[in-house]
Amino acid sequence: MRKANSKITASFNENITGVRVVKALRREEKNLKEFNALTGDMYRAAFRAAWLSALFLPVVQLISAFALGIVAWYGGYQAGLGGLSIGGIQAFISYITFMLWPIQEIARVYAEMQHAIASAERIFSLTDSLPDITDRPGAFDPGSIAGDIIFEHVTFFYEKNKPVLEDFCMHIKQGETIALVGPTGGGKTTIVNLLCRFYEPKEGTIRIAGYDYSELSLHAIQSRIGMVIQTPHLFSGTVLDNFRYGRLDATDEEIKEAARLSGAHEFIKSLENGYLEEVGEGGNNLSVGQKQLISLARAVLTQPEIFIMDEATSSVDTLTEALIQRGMQVLLENRTSFIIAHRLSTIKKADRIILIDNGKITEMGTHAQLLRERGHYYRLYTRQFRQQLEREYDPFVAQSTAGS
Template sequence: MEIKEQEFKKNFDLHLWKRLFDFLKRYRNSVVVLVFVMIGVGIIDATFPFLNKYAIDNYVKKGSLNGFWKFILIYIAFIVLQVFNVWWLIALAGKIDMGLCYDIRKSAFNKLQKLSFSFYDKTPVGWIMARLTSDVSRIGDTLAWGIVDFIWGIAIMGSIVVYMFILNVKLAIITLSVVPFLVILSLYFQNKILFEYRKVRRINSQITGAFNEGIMGAKTSKILNIEDKNIYEFKNLTNSMFSSSVRAAVLSSIYMPLVMTLGSIGTALALNFGGKGVILEKISFGTLAAFISYSIQFFDPVRELARVMAEFISAQTAAERVISLIDAEVEIKDTGEKSKIKKIKGDIEFKDVCFSYEDGKNVLENFNLKVKAGQSIALVGETGSGKSTIVNLLCRFYEPTKGTIYIDGVDYRSIPLSLLHSSLGYVLQTPHLFSGTIKENIQYANLDASIEEIIEAAKLANAHDFIMSLEKGYDTEVGEGGAKLSVGQRQLISIARAIVANPSIFILDEATSSVDTETEHLIQQAIAKVLKGRTSFIIAHRLSTIKSADRILVIKDGKIIEDGSHKELMKKRGYYYRLYTNQYLLEQEKNIFG
């Protein structure tokens, strides 16, 4: 199934920007101060030509320096104040930028911890990484520095308009006559640029996803000799992004010269009508000089605002994707109902349970199963028969499409997720360890566990001896994903991690399928000790490892076709019997012929 990102089509999404500005509330004081600082910067920038006009009319034209030193002191005071303002705005904007990025990433990461398995089923890791890195950086930069440029632009333009009208109303109207055309031009280009930037951000996610897959699957690519295919596919993606980026840049490059042209027309109008006014002695030479400065200066912030608008358009495309992640619906959550259960014992019942993955056929249909607390249940069947789905539903990683699952006699949706998940011990086929020490990895399942409890769990998991043989023992760094340890060692640590939580329900998903015979024996010994008195579900490929299970369920097409102990099922000479004997013969052949 092809996975596609959500499409966004709004030219301006008020709700989206409201959500973004919600993140700014924490920095309200800094933003307010920054706004006033930028207003001050804009007013001072617009004041310099007015001061120059005064100098020309009162000192240059009259050829007198009487009182000029006072003017110089005032001019220097404005310069010093402006230097301080610039330092202050950089400090404030930098603080807001870094803080926003931190807060947005934190909010997105918190949501990722709450989202159910179904979200990760349809969302590639690379797309998530693109949202949390480049997209968030784009938002932070644009909101922080966009405020700086936007407020400065509005402040200086407003101040220039005021000074122009103070100096000469008629000439001000003539000079500013090009502004309506500028507004129409900006609205037209906004839609065009927004469309291309959306394509750029979408393809950027796909490129990040391709990077992720390329790095994670580098060994497989070399084994299969498909490097050239990967390069070809990646080249197509980068070419698509290049084309969209060029189109966005071309639109911006057309827009900016048009803005500059309108600015030049405004300057030409000021020169034409102002020059005639000077000749006719209707306005002073200083006023004309100020108007020329203002006509040029007025369109500098216009160009900056045009750039800011383009960046805000780009930021909206990034924000759409980040906010869609932060606002993603949590499908599996506490219902608000409160059961009286304080500790889970392990009685389990599936009643008329149906389940299908998104846009797929039913994996389970009217599935029924009762398990008594303390029973060990082995699930056997072909790949895709529904074994993992059963345990994932039990753990409430997914919820039934129809029907109900009861734990200790109550609908498990009324049991708080924190209680349910803290009562589970789940050991995966491919164990995952987090960067850190062995001690920290075992402790993840129970952060309050003492070192004595950690060691006891490791001993139960038959992991203590190999841990102590390492130079730093429990303080040994495991590396990214546990890369510094063998698969078998990682599996023993993951079992110890499950044990330290003291779970009521244990799930073992092909726990011994990826290890050598010696490690498998250690794991089997550990499992035998750990499962006593606990309800357990064991998904196993090697049938010899589940002979001691209380019940063995043979699953086919989401239905239980055989149910009984190993001896009972062998006597029936049905599906399980054929599966077991075939596997036994293959193992014997392997032992004989090596």
């Protein structure tokens, strides 16, 4: 019953959070049918549980009644023979009742306990599960992780036999701005996830500032990396609460400065309540681009030693993006940073651009070098650039032909 119940909870949670997709793809009826099947399972399980517990107590009571009956019958027989007085039988029957009462009580408690045990089993199976990645014995905090980052023959997979990275090597110097580009599913997010130690390499080592990073404590690494993830997530509360999420002691001035650097200040000012505007559950009262700006500013505020932006400004308009780039330049100076982007205009200024395809580095160099090489990056860039040019020139061409 508990298992069926948790499936129902998971299902309606998924359907409510994904309600727009359900509506857009007109899945209402099909989902309702699936949900009905789940509630049917729950109904049957609950019915069986109720039936069993309804049966249990009467059975115990029936046995007690039989016991009393036997005492009365055998006692009566003995009284007839003169071996026992009526008073004796009476006393015996009341002793039996005294004894039966706790037994019935135990039966009732036992039935309730079964419910509790089933619930407890499910709770403990969750709380007892151990995180895959924990601090090794003797893990320490070196005080700073500023330094070179080296991936040494790293092999990694999420599922066995499906390697995402194989024998991957990369050397990033301190202070470099690295851009990771490449096709969808190539392994860019996986690389930065490994760097943040959300996952660990299955083989090989990652060195940060000379230390094998598995010798360091998780806190030492993660508290010094600022990561803006691909799918921005805000927590319900005000804009200000969300800024303070990463650094509780930030002053209002520092928050405004971070917001200015990341281009969020302008739109926040235009909100009715400014920094005190409620963002709604998961930040759903804001647009995706606005959420991205806030999560970018939130990361800026923590002043990390390593900065990672995974498609951090993909939903922001190009003008705002240019503003952010200007603001971020100060921040990225002397700070090792990784920028992942599909929009190549964002990464032109990176010290090194690394093309990742199928878990491997296929091209590496500055924007100018890669263009000169005329490889995959060149083709990607010229295609995006041409599209942009076409968009820019179209109205101009239309106007000039109309004029002539």
